Amino acid sequence: MDMLLFQLERDSDKPLYDQLYNGIKEAIISKKITVGEKLPSKRKLADFLNISQTTIEIAYAQLLAEGYIMSKSRIGYFVEEIDELPYIQQDTMASINEYPKKKSYKIDFNPGSIDIDAFPFQTWRKYAKELFDDTSKELLLTGEPQGELSLRTEIANYLYQSRGVVCHPEQIVIGSGTEQLLPMILRLFNEDTSFALENPGYPAVHRMFSQHKRKVYPIAVDEEGIIIHDLEKTNANVVYITPSHQFPTGAVLSATRRAQALNWAAQSTSRYIIEDDYDSEFRYAGKPIPALHALDRNDKVIYMSTFTKSLMPSLRVAYFVLPPKLLATYNDVFNYYSSTVPRFDQHIVANFMGDGHFAKHLNRMRKIYRKKHDKLTSILEKYSSSINITGEQAGMHILLEVQHTFSEKQLQQLASQAEIGIYPLSAYRLDHYESSQAQFLLGFGGIPVQAIESSIEQLMDCWSIQKNDPST
Ligand SMILES: Cc1ncc(COP(=O)(O)O)c(C=O)c1O
Incomplete structure (x- = not known):
């Protein structure tokens, strides 16, 4: 074997044993050293490369452990047969790097x-720092499936004060985004349930319903929001709407339509409204409008919202509030599920809210x-x-x-x-x-x-x- 193959860079940050190990490994993979070939003895290679025998010993031990070479007692090390290379081929690697990147614009x-220049990093860091400590070691274990009680309590308080939504923390389920939570809601309804969606609407929601092969009636939207008369003409049982700020037209569901929607839902036990209140925190004209849920006297509204707009999209924390009847179904269907949001993140948000920083933010x-x-x-x-x-x-x-x-x-x-x-x-x-x-x-x-x-x-x-x- 050609000992000159290995060019070691003595000034590199990479340890010499690692450079040697990688050099030999690549030579084996690319078949520059053939199966059965004997590697130079540790002493000879150490002399040749002017490095210590220990360095060579470490590199050979690693190659041995990974199965690239075998050792024959008192004879030396030999290159092993590798059936299938556990490494990605170069052309595959190139195609991974060529994968089309998301278009970026000037x-x-x-x-x-969202605005990323005004986030209170210092305060957030304080809560994170406090939590990542052995006094919180219990948070290393799996938490409650519906989400941490402290966060659900903060959300219930916030919803009552700012959205007029009256609910108990037990009715709240926290999950990593509307995208994860809506499919859970779909599973609370049997296969025969048909749904109505705003058209135009949130594409992620359109995709979700079609991926779950649910029957969907598209319902037109005008300047007063979704047209409830059109909904009434369908056989839909459940309608998904964005009453506070229709996505994407921005229409606010008028008072008349709110009443019509709630009356529509009240007409059958199988009817429900999914209210997505995704960006209600930011309103620029008139007084804040309470959530549709606040007007519901028949437990017909499944309220959902997210921290994507109010804190950050990368947090991946959203939640829904279930009417009592659906809560029982939820407990049956999702009995064995764990929460999809890390407990530490949930506690950071809960403490941030509890100390008044969310309202301030x-x-x-x-x-x-x-x-x-x-x-x-x-x-x-x-x-x-x-x-x-x-x-x-x-x-x-x-x-x-x-x-x-x-x-x-x-x-x-x-x-x-x-x-x-x-x-x-x-x-x-x-x-x-x-x-x-x-x-x-x-x-x-x-x-x-x-x-x-x-x-x-x-x-x-x-x-x-x-x-x-x-x-x-
Ligand atoms: C209508 C609607 N719902 C929900 C969301 C947020 O979804 P998620 O909680 O999955 O980030 C958005 C985000 O743009 C939205 O437009």
């Missing part, structure tokens, strides 16, 4: 983005988003002869209607060429129907307030839309 109006974020919202709407006002905005009363996105000779797709392409991410409304419809007037979701949560004006100007420029003529 300006991204992604409705899912929400107040602060509300001011920040209001500033962004006001800036965005005032800049867009300058283009009002060519555009129209709706859904601007709450949340972190608005709906932009563009009067243009180009289609939604063509306008999106123009924006994409200018490295601007813009999200067409058709992508949120169950049938991807494109209306004659182009409409886009314009998320402002992730754009710094000082960048809003230039971002809008660049968007309008790429569409050749001019500001209003001041003389008219």
Whole structure:
């Protein structure tokens, strides 16, 4: 065997034994050293490479342990036959690295983005630091399936004070995101149950229902939210809605429709409403509107919400509140499940809420988003002869209607060429129907307030839309 194969880098941070081990291993894998070949003795190789015999001993021991070589007593080490290489082939490796990366834009109006500059890291770190300590060693063990009682209690208090939702911590189930919780809710209903969904709506929810092969009735949405008269014409038993801020149109469910929805549900024991209150914390016009759940006198509303908008999407903490009747079904179906959220994370959130930091954070974020919202709407006002905005009363996105000779797709392409991410409304419809007037979701949560004006100007420029003529 050619001992010169191994070029050791003495200045490297990588220990010499590791370099030697990797060098020999790669030579075996690439068949530069053939099966049955004898490796140089430790003494000879040590002399040749001018390193200690111990270094060689460690490298050989590792190769031996991993089955690349075998030892024959008093004769030496020999390369072993390896049936199948436990390593990814080079071409596979290359294709993994070539996997298409998510498109990134210079300006991204992604409705899912939040402000990441105002997060109270210091406070969060304090709670994390306190918890990762042996006084909390009990948290190393599996917790309660519905989530930690302390967090469920904080959520129940918060829901009562800020959303008018009256519930007991026992009714609350915590899970890692709406995406994980909604399929659990589906499992509370038998196969014959049919569902109705807002159209347009949240694509993750559309996908979830189709993946679970559930019968779905798409129900149209107008400026008052979901059209309950259309729901009444279907055989749906359960309807999923976003009453506080319809996703994606931004419509707020009117008082009349709220009453109609609750009356619809009250007409049959099998009927329920799933209320997704995902971004209700951020409202810019008028007084906060209580959740639909707060008006429900018949235990017909399954309330769900998330910390994705109010804290961070990466936390993956959401929850639902079950009416008592469904709680019994839940206890039957999910008796053996563990919570999907780490206990430490749950306690950080609970302590953060319990000490008043969540309320403080929400107040602060509300001011920040209001500033962004006001800036965005005032800049867009300058283009009002060519555009129209709706859904601007709450949340972190608005709906932009563009009067243009180009289609939604063509306008999106123009924006994409200018490295601007813009999200067409058709992508949120169950049938991807494109209306004659182009409409886009314009998320402002992730754009710094000082960048809003230039971002809008660049968007309008790429569409050749001019500001209003001041003389008219
Ligand atoms: C309608 C709706 N529900 C829920 C969520 C949050 O989902 P998750 O809790 O899985 O992050 C979003 C996020 O954008 C949403 O738009």
